[in-house]
Amino acid sequence: MTLSDIWRTLAAxxxxxxxxxxxxxxxxLDRAHHRAMDRLYSQFIKPGDLxxxxxxxxxxxxxxxxxxxxxVVALEPQPGPLRVIGFLxxxxxxxxxxxxxxxxxxxxxxxxxxxxxxxxxxxxxAFVSAxxxxxxxxxxVWDHQIEVPVTTLDALISQYGLPKFIKIDVEGxxxxxxxxxxxxVPVLSFEFTTIxxxxxxxxxxxxxxxxxxxxxxALGESQxxxxxxxxxxxxxxxxxxxxxxxxxxxxxxxxVSP
Numbered sequence: 596m597t598l599s600d601i602w603r604t605l606a607a608x609x610x611x612x613x614x615x616x617x618x619x620x621x622x623x624l625d626r627a628h629h630r631a632m633d634r635l636y637s638q639f640i641k642p643g644d645l646x647x648x649x650x651x652x653x654x655x656x657x658x659x660x661x662x663x664x665x666x667v668v669a670l671e672p673q674p675g676p677l678r679v680i681g682f683l684x685x686x687x688x689x690x691x692x693x694x695x696x697x698x699x700x701x702x703x704x705x706x707x708x709x710x711x712x713x714x715x716x717x718x719x720x721a722f723v724s725a726x727x728x729x730x731x732x733x734x735x736v737w738d739h740q741i742e743v744p745v746t747t748l749d750a751l752i753s754q755y756g757l758p759k760f761i762k763i764d765v766e767g768x769x770x771x772x773x774x775x776x777x778x779x780v781p782v783l784s785f786e787f788t789t790i791x792x793x794x795x796x797x798x799x800x801x802x803x804x805x806x807x808x809x810x811x812x813a814l815g816e817s818q819x820x821x822x823x824x825x826x827x828x829x830x831x832x833x834x835x836x837x838x839x840x841x842x843x844x845x846x847x848x849x850x851v852s853p
Contacts, residue, residue: 610710610711613711614710614711614712614713614714615653615675615676615679615713619653619679622652622653622655628655628816628818629655629658629659629662631817631818631819632655632656632659632818633659633662633663634818635813635818635819635820636656636659636660636663636760637663639759639760639781639782640660640663640664640665640759640760641663641664641665641759642663642664642665643664643665643666644663644664644665644666644758644759644760645665645666645667645668645755645756645757645758645759646660646665646666646667646668646758646759646760646761646762647667647668647669647670647748647751647755647758647760647761647762648660648667648668648669648670648762649670649697649748649761649762649763649764649765649772650670650671650762650763650764650765650766650786651669651670651671651676651680651692652671652676652713652714652764653676653679653680653683654669654671654676654679654680654683654684656762657669657680657683657684657690658683658684661684661687661689661690665759665760666689666690667684667689667690667691668690668691668693668751668755668758669684669690669691669692669693670693670695670696670697670746671692671693671694672694672695672696672706672741672743672744673706673708673713673716673741674694674741675713676713677692677694680692691755693746694743694744695743695744695745695746696718696743696744696745696746696765696768697745697746697747697748697751697763697765697772697775698718698745698746698747698768698771698772698774698775699747699771699772699774699775700745700747700775701744701745701746701747701750702744702745703742703743703744703745704718704742704743704745705718705740705741705742705743706718706740706741706742706743707720707723707737707739707740708737708738708739708740708741709735709736709737709738710736710738710739711735711736711738712735715735715766716737716766717737717765717766717767717768718765718766718768718771719765719766719767719768719771719791719794721767721791721794722766722767722768722788722790722791722794723737725767725790725791726790729790730840730841731840731841731843732790746775747775747776748761748772748773748775748776749775749776749777749778750775752778757778757780758780759780759781759782760780760781760782760783760784761776761780761782761783761784762783762784762846763783763784763785763786764785764786764846765786766786766788767788767791767794769785769786769787769794769795769798770794770797770798770801772785773785773798773801773802773805774801776805777805778805779802779805779806779807779851780851781850781851782848782849782850782851783802783807783848783849784846784847784848784849785798785802785846785847785849786844786845786846786847787812787835787844787845787846787847788843788844789838789839789840789841789842789843789844790840792835792836795835795847796832796835796836798847799828799831799832799835799847799849802849803828806851807849807850807851808827808828808850808851808852808853809825809826809827809849809850809851809852809853810825810826810827810828810830810831810847810848810849810850811824811825811826811847811848811850812831812834812835812845812846812847812848813845813846813848814842814844814845815842815843815844815845817845820848821834824853825848825850825853831847835847
């Protein structure tokens, strides 16, 4: 390794730790944010329930699930966020932390890392391409790649049991994750972005096959459902197709029953 290689590596690490510090401040130190998450998740998570957190980042959802009394299996393949999760939850016997991604089948995959903004690191090349020159995504750079292990939701269910809720937030890779699930759980959520609406529609098509029939959505980090009650597939699809680009992202919630 040359001196310039060492310098680039150190610079990338510094960017990542600055970004992680920012994420910790945003996601872990805002009490109002915590209360909003807890109100949302407590609608369908009860004490003793099992929850899967796919794409845990710095673990703020893990913290909320635990405040709701749930047991958590959390996946996070990035080394930096994984260390944060380990520090916060590593001694909690009701939290299983796995240094892994989820996908359609077990094996290995290439993860594109955004050192300055690791919350948008992704296994989707199409997501990286869609972000290039997209309004609101200026300056985002995926500066290196790592190889990470992959499991499936079905494999997690076989090992840990059937969860009451699965949260999926993997930056454009959500449909591939859902392809590794062959049975419905009571509730699941998947992230959508307005730069990858086709992925969100593919996710809707997939969860309908699995048996989901009612949907709701929360924009960004609002933790508030858009609809007063779950809607059908046609209305959810139309909403995703027409939401302004500036909305950027949110989470679709899918329910087996209303």
